[in-house]
Amino acid sequence: xxxxxxxxxxxxxxxxxxxxxxxxxxxxxxxxxxxxxxxxxxxxxxxxxxxxxxxxxxxxxxxxxxxxxxxxxxxxxxxxxxxxxxxxxxxxxxxxxxxxxxxxxxxxxxxxxxxxxxxxxxxxxxxxxxxxxxxxxxxxxxxxxxxxxxxxxxxxxxxxxxxxxxxxxxxxxxxxxxxxxxxxxxxxxxxxxxxxxxxxxxxxxxxxxxxxxxxxxxxxxxxxxxxxxxxxxxxxxxxxxxxxxxxxxxxxxxxxxxxxxxxxxxxxxxxxxxxxxxxxxxxxxxxxxxxxxxxxxxxxx
Numbered sequence: 276x277x278x279x280x281x282x283x284x285x286x287x288x289x290x291x292x293x294x295x296x297x298x299x300x301x302x303x304x305x306x307x308x309x310x311x312x313x314x315x316x317x318x319x320x321x322x323x324x325x326x327x328x329x330x331x332x333x334x335x336x337x338x339x340x341x342x343x344x345x346x347x348x349x350x351x352x353x354x355x356x357x358x359x360x361x362x363x364x365x366x367x368x369x370x371x372x373x374x375x376x377x378x379x380x381x382x383x384x385x386x387x388x389x390x391x392x393x394x395x396x397x398x399x400x401x402x403x404x405x406x407x408x409x410x411x412x413x414x415x416x417x418x419x420x421x422x423x424x425x426x427x428x429x430x431x432x433x434x435x436x437x438x439x440x441x442x443x444x445x446x447x448x449x450x451x452x453x454x455x456x457x458x459x460x461x462x463x464x465x466x467x468x469x470x471x472x473x474x475x476x477x478x479x480x481x482x483x484x485x486x487x488x489x490x491x492x493x494x495x496x497x498x499x500x501x502x503x504x505x506x507x508x509x510x511x512x513x514x515x516x517x518x519x520x521x522x523x524x525x526x527x528x529x530x531x532x533x534x535x536x537x538x539x540x541x542x543x544x545x546x547x548x549x550x551x552x553x554x555x556x557x558x559x560x561x562x563x564x565x566x567x568x569x570x571x572x573x574x575x576x
Contacts, residue, residue: 295519299527305508307534312497314376321485330474332502353460362473364450371443378436380545381535386425386555387440393418394448414564421557
């Protein structure tokens with residue numbers, strides 16, 4: 276290999292890593308837009324209609340770009356039951372989160388959802404046979420304490436809908452683990468296709484009972500935008516992981532908190548409380564430590 280090529284190889288790797296970080300921050304910004312839109316729409320249409328719109332618009336968009344005609348193998352899966360189960364978990368997590376957003380501030384709901392990394396660590400033991408040491412268990416305990424700081428149960432804390440956010444985090448944690456299992460046999464396109472298809476199909480029979488015809492152009496645009504934000508966010512997420520290692524990208528998930536605080540203030544005039552800020556800091560710190568321990572155990576740090 277020539278000297279110029281040797282000199283450019285590290286630079287190329289560094290550029291890929293920086294690009295991956297940029298894509299990851301863009302992905303979580305899309306997810307913040309998704310949550311803010313869902314909270315806004317809850318005031319105009321039924322929450323179940325919001326969930327339906329999120330999956331139906333995403334499915335139609337995916338169908339245009341990647342369908343069984345243009346990609347014959349997109350629906351081919353070696354584990355169909357697990358694909359359906361994983362998709363149902365994502366649908367349940369989305370539904371619980373959207374209902375929680377009806378009553379909680381964006382930053383409150385997201386602070387609780389940030390418990391997902393250490394919930395994944397807890398569930399990885401019984402589900403994947405992964406062992407954890409006392410340091411990771413301690414970090415998990417501290418992270419759960421951070422969630423308690425945000426919710427303050429029994430102390431006049433936030434709305435009981437915080438339990439919906441916690442349940443959403445549990446569903447998403449199991450969803451994340453099943454995604455890890457499916458990545459060994461199925462492509463990202465196949466997994467994404469099933470997620471949108473199952474969600475859209477499951478919500479369709481509910482629509483006649485909750486349908487409200489949107490009358491304002493902004494409401495219509497946001498209903499369509501739900502799927503766009505979700506699809507672009509997941510696409511950027513996949514693209515980021517192709518350029519940079521997951522251990523490098525994972526901490527940048529927490530930049531979503533900056534976006535939801537901004538949207539909460541600009542759109543809903545919500546100011547985060549001191550309890551939410553303190554609890555979020557504890558949850559983020561514990562999550563970063565869990566990621567650090569995972570990297571160290573795998574020899575990445």
